[in-house]
Amino acid sequence: MLHLRLIVPADRTTAVVRLVENTVGTAHLAVLPGAARDPEGDLVLCDVARESCDELIADLRTLGIDESGSIAVEDIHLSLSRRADRAEAEAPGEGADAVLWEHLEDATHEESTLSATYLAFMSVATMIAACGVVLDNAILIVGAMAVGPEFGPLAGLFTALVQRAPKLAARSLLALLIGFATAMSVTVGFSQLMTGLDLFSAAALEAPRPNTNFIYQPDAFSFVVAILAGVAGTLSLTSAKSGALVGVAISVTTIPAAANAAVAFSYSEYRQAWGSTEQLLLNLLGITVAGTLTLLAQKLFWARQKTKAATRGAAGPGER
Template identity: 30%
Template sequence: MRLVQLTVPTGERQTILETLDEREIDYVVTDENSGREYTAVVYFPLPTPAVEPVLDDLQEAGIDEDAYTVVVDAETVISRRFEALRDEYEQGDVESDRISRQELLAEADSLTPTFGVYATMTIVSAVVATAGLLLDSSAVVVGSMVIAPLIGPALGASVGSVIDDEELFTESVLYQLVGIVLAIAAAAVFAWLVRTTNVVPPGLDIGSVDEISERLTPDLLSLAVALGAGVAGIVSIATGISVALVGVMIAAALIPPAAAAGVAIAWGQPSAAIGSTALVFVNVLSVNLAGLLTLWYVGYRPESLFSLTETEERVRKRVVALGVIVLVFAVFLGGITYSSYTLATFEENAQTEAELVLEEPAFEEYQLLDVSVITDDEYPFVGPERVIVRIGGPPGEPEPGIADTLAERINRHSSTQVDVEIRYIGLVER
């Protein structure tokens, strides 16, 4: 529910009151004695879905923005006429539960901080995320998402497109681009400092850190996170629900992969940064695409009906452009997903082959200890480079044929030649 406070310009009192009477809206009028160009203030409660059509009616009646309108939350309204008004406008779906276009624009503006604050918080969140990745701490990474100020620009571009506010759209797009660059740069600088000052162990293999490796080789499921964040963000802002948690979800799609890209650059592995950088961009685009489609679906349109056709055409072009780019990135992520699937299948087959070989009568005196697959550094499409098979058996040298047999059987499952290394451990019975 909302309480609307509308200042009445000189000569407009009758027009405003007639408009409210036609809609059977209760109101209170107080005289204005400040000596300015206003003669009164009208107070009237409205169901949330009724705010936009009522304000539009007042504008069509000739009440422009000089009337100075304030819309605030109302906890409780007790009135039979208000109950009838609520029954008229509330149908229990997202379209009827959404806030007004005027409130949406104000909310989008309020979610985007000043540039200085935005840049500072983005850099801080990227540094914290980088520390979390290098510590392999998911808790620290989550903490970096909480302070990231990304939800405003991420949703502002969609809001600006749908309600025909090109200034908001341009500012939001610029903020997003600058935010990505700042996050990756801040992460790279911080990771370089950490590495050169030996805060982390010298020779650290970033591919062995789980929090980092999973973002260097992202898969297709990452798209679901970004699309879900975009839809949830728009539904939250459009229905007046708190967007704080949704902001964390959007940050989860952007800050950790940007930090992973910075770490890869600092470690002198630019190819390793390709996958995470692609993930950042596809997530940004997916959030914008999902937000744009959701806003249009729930019924937001520009204020002026004369610009509706032009806005529809602009939104359509942006949806198509975003859809095509996201599809291209999706194919790229699909390739990474297939590469990861192939690697996982090879690891499973290598384990199975090693077990089968040692079950053969000629090698029954040996036992398999473990199988390790070492991958190459061809990010983001990593593949097997070397297989280490640890076996135990009687003291002395192992059967000469076991190494050749294992190498031949394991390489059946790889399209490229993979080195197979046997590490033999003599076991003494007690």
């Protein structure tokens, strides 16, 4: 269940209350007249099943509540209520399958912000991966994958493609391009510094490196794994199961590939630099394609679920 806290202009409270009451899957409706001060209005509280929330929010926005008042959504981690249980049972489909598009757009918009913190994480993760490729240390590679924040802009990109939001797409693409360009440039300088300290060497980079040579030797599995990781990451975002994102982060080699390309470039080892760049592009493409197709499939699936529910609701007692 999700909890909605609405600040509603007094002249629209009746319409909002009627809307909530007519939405399948709602419970615990409360109205506090005149409770809101900034902006002024009534405070309307209710709980709603996750699978009904997206439609309810869309209807509230149609009433202009997001412009003249406020719509806040919170997760309810524990709700001991028979009314809530009944509301979830009446709502169409399963909550885990529902996509809250407003929440997804807001989350990916935030994750796609080109900030100093984002660039710092990208740079630090790439430098950690640089240490991993030179030392042929798989643990450092995994750590760098977990630190890298690149899945946020990727999620923003394929969400924008599905929702046809060109501004979010441009914002996400810019964050990706500048993020990787900055991280790789910083890592080139880092590699030269480590070489000056006699901690990195061209010989170490050109050694067999059995634990990390896959980074600059892309093959069909590189794309397959990226596709699977993109599906898992998208499902994690849309179902609010954020724990799966850690697994996604350590399944793809975007950050290690960028790091290997930067280190190889600093030593003029262009064969490895190109192989790593190809690995990076394959992973980015695979995740974007998989994320886009997964969101489209979820959108189609949920539209069918709502159509079936509407058909059942319109059917007479003898037709059910």
